Amino acid sequence: MNSVEKIELLGMNMLEMEDFAVSQGQPRFRGRQLHRWIYIKDTSSFYEMSDIPREIRQQFDDKAFISIPRVLKQRVSEDGTRKFLMEMNDKKRIETVLIPQSANLNGRYTLCVSSQVGCPFRCAFCATGQGVFQRNLSAHEIVGQLLGSRRELRRRLKNPQEPLITNVVFMGMGEPLLNLAQVVRSIQIMNDPRGIQLGQRHITISTCGEAHGILRLAEEDLQVTLAVSLHAADDQLRDELVPINKKYPLETLMAAIKTYVEKTGRRVTFEYIMLDEVNIGRKDAENMAKLVKPLLANVNLIPYNEVGGLLYRKPDPSRVKQFYNWLAALGLNVSIREEHGGDIEAACGQLAVKPN
Numbered sequence: 001m002n003s004v005e006k007i008e009l010l011g012m013n014m015l016e017m018e019d020f021a022v023s024q025g026q027p028r029f030r031g032r033q034l035h036r037w038i039y040i041k042d043t044s045s046f047y048e049m050s051d052i053p054r055e056i057r058q059q060f061d062d063k064a065f066i067s068i069p070r071v072l073k074q075r076v077s078e079d080g081t082r083k084f085l086m087e088m089n090d091k092k093r094i095e096t097v098l099i100p101q102s103a104n105l106n107g108r109y110t111l112c113v114s115s116q117v118g119c120p121f122r123c124a125f126c127a128t129g130q131g132v133f134q135r136n137l138s139a140h141e142i143v144g145q146l147l148g149s150r151r152e153l154r155r156r157l158k159n160p161q162e163p164l165i166t167n168v169v170f171m172g173m174g175e176p177l178l179n180l181a182q183v184v185r186s187i188q189i190m191n192d193p194r195g196i197q198l199g200q201r202h203i204t205i206s207t208c209g210e211a212h213g214i215l216r217l218a219e220e221d222l223q224v225t226l227a228v229s230l231h232a233a234d235d236q237l238r239d240e241l242v243p244i245n246k247k248y249p250l251e252t253l254m255a256a257i258k259t260y261v262e263k264t265g266r267r268v269t270f271e272y273i274m275l276d277e278v279n280i281g282r283k284d285a286e287n288m289a290k291l292v293k294p295l296l297a298n299v300n301l302i303p304y305n306e307v308g309g310l311l312y313r314k315p316d317p318s319r320v321k322q323f324y325n326w327l328a329a330l331g332l333n334v335s336i337r338e339e340h341g342g343d344i345e346a347a348c349g350q351l352a353v354k355p356n
């Protein structure tokens, strides 16, 4: 029997793992053991599961597999950010970024996961959007990014104080709302208190404006944070920077966000990439205030991280501050996002993998 005919265990919830154990003539608690080894210990080899008898491990290995993505390459930034190049079973590659929340590298981390191999949206400033869209990732490949990154971190930081991934943001490669079913399933698995134990309020889904997906997300019973990448506050400029705007112009997008806020009772965050001499004028600030203020939302400003081959430039700090001041004076809750991993092309909008 080759691995294609075997059953993938990663991505199963506890009940499904118990059912798998029963299907193998084993008691249900063997499924709970598998669950613990996979989601707490990041194990992908049955032979490491020392509390399961050897012959049962062999039997499981004959029938199933656990495909935590392989880390092919790892780059570490001066600030401790790690960018992983990961390979899926079908050899498709994606990038995942692990960002320390403080200078203590044995402390807490935020993981930026990818939801697709490439991205069909082709935003003008984004490295991912310049590549070829290949496919959606499945839930087990999304959860696998967390286990694979954590496993690497545990190996590299040989310190008794356990580093923790306490936040996950869907801000890597791809538009998560185009892959909503698998994203939701991955969140349910990461949220399980008997496994990864990641609170839903520590998870952020970021969209470039998939208005239909926002309405669908509002129907899910989730406590996650929604971040909307605005990047321009008038349709003409947004059509240019974020082409999905032609399908869902600002009026449609803002109506979907309003419905989301009313349905879920949760605030949204707006992300705004600052492009020098493109979208940070006084008029842009005024347009943004008109759109965002009624929603009582937070605005996160992200000074652009330059991408080779693209013409956009990062504004100098005085322009960043000026735009920030305008927005604050217009009454918005605004902050400037601290940059991480810019020196290893791991910052926002810089992720890219050549198709294979």
Ligand code: SF4
Pocket (backbone or CB within 6 Å): 119, 120, 121, 122, 123, 126, 127, 128, 129, 130, 172, 173, 174, 175, 208, 349
């Ligand atoms: S910014 Fe996001 S949605 Fe736009 S092309 Fe890049 S990955 Fe896709």
